[in-house]
Amino acid sequence: MWQPTNTPEEDRLRKLHELLEQGISPYPNRVTRTHTARQAVAAFEAAEAAQSADPSLVTVSVCGRIVRQNLKGKVYFAHIEDGTGRVQLFVRIDRVGEAAYDLVRRHLDLGDFVQASGAMMRTRAGEVSVLVDKIVLLAKALSPLPVIKERVNEDGTVERYGAFSDVEERYRQRYADLAVNPDTREVFRKRAQTINALRTFLDEHGFLEVETPILQPIYGGAAARPFITHHNQLHQDLYLRISFELYLKRLLVGMYDAVYEIGRDFRNEGVSFKHNPEFTQLEFYQAYTDYHGMMDLTERMVAYAAQRVNGSTIITFEGHTIDLTPPWQRITLREAIKSRSGIDYVDYPDAPSLRQAMLAAGLQTRPDATWGKLVDTLLGDTVEPTLIQPTFVLDYPRDISPFAKSVPGDPTHVERFELFIGGIEMGNAFTELNDPLDQEARFLEMHRLYREEDDEATPIDEDYLRAMRYGMPPCGGCGIGVDRLVMLLTDRSTIREVLLFPHLRERQS
């Protein structure tokens, strides 16, 4: 059984017991709400504006959490807040009677939920308020939330005094963060709007939303270590998906022209400001197009989401003004790296020579890195941080892109792009490889590479190859990191600020 751990909790528990002794339930079953906080204020102001109506005849029953209270002798003011906003309660002892007033004075705390009914009025100070006839406790708060006081300035801006800012506690107790920090609530509203906008855009462009397995017998579609779990009755190890790619492309074999999925991917890798072990991915695939089609669609979709969420395609991110208005800059990976590092990697066709060139340029490399990984290092270290404005980087080395079609006449490169905005990778797309024999060869090549590194054996998905042998239409596919997109649209510098419950290490002792 829970025990108070501090004086405020002891006081609140005592009040709860006193209420029970008076026969008052601190957690009643029934509640009556006629108006939200916002509606109550709006109804009064509308009556004020309409000369014909008597605003004092506007009666309401409002519900919410007490976020400010001011006991002033025989009158009591409180602000209650619900999901729509705040409204002030004005309680007078001569109106509610001594018994009810005593309950208000002795037993209500910041954080409690109450229901108040009465007529709307305007105080002498001018604030629209509920002149309370009856007030009912709806839920007692036994633990105190951080107290944040607000002052509304002349110009309407809100200044906040006090804070709940400890990052760890905000994440571990997100409910408390949300309860007291309206800015946090706004982030997750925008997150929902973002996802809704992506979905709406794709729906309106002929895409079918689908759901594919999260528990997969063979993981694939990306290079990452998986989480492993086990089905007891089937005696089968299963993997939490690291991407949706291979299942979604099976659906193009199945004659859907365009499909997408928004869902969770799981990667058993390190965490960082842009990595969480589970994250939300959007992948969409469209037949009869290629990566150019994916670029066109992607830039329009992201611009649409920005417009829907922020009302503009021009946003601010980490102090940068970023213009998401299409069309976006396109540059080949080769040109991008050459312009930033001075290294034209095609001049160094094998890992040892490229590594030498990179070392000569003062770049750090891993001695065991493959040629493709070295190119990727060049991208990450010299190019990625410079790509603040939205930029498609095109044409990647074949040996780090096993699902992309080759660039015609170019044995080195495949038709792939990655999308960068604000210096962060936002997406990855290919002209999808639909040649089953070439795909099998790529699988075998990757399998060999990873076995050499003895890091993660990439399993070969024979069923995917079988699907492709039935014929897969030419298509483009793209994956978008939804959390990162939300970071961009809400100007948050870490992924944890846009995840309601980010992964944290379990607390010991």
Added chain:
RNA sequence: GGGCGUGUAGCUCAAUGGCAGAGCAGUGGCCUUUUAAGCCAUUGGUUGCAGGUUCGAGUCCUGCCACGCUCACCA
């Protein structure tokens, strides 16, 4: 995993190696139009955990835990 940093009251923060404090919240009192209300009084601490140095440790040292930044890792 490495480096740097942080951890003190419910919240936000102070405290030269020398009595562990403030504001807000809480408690008691005054106050019938307050709004960061005000005034008077007052409660609240295993200073993340475990050791060590010292006459004396929140402070210095070691280890551990958690978090942040960063590097590595991450096609």
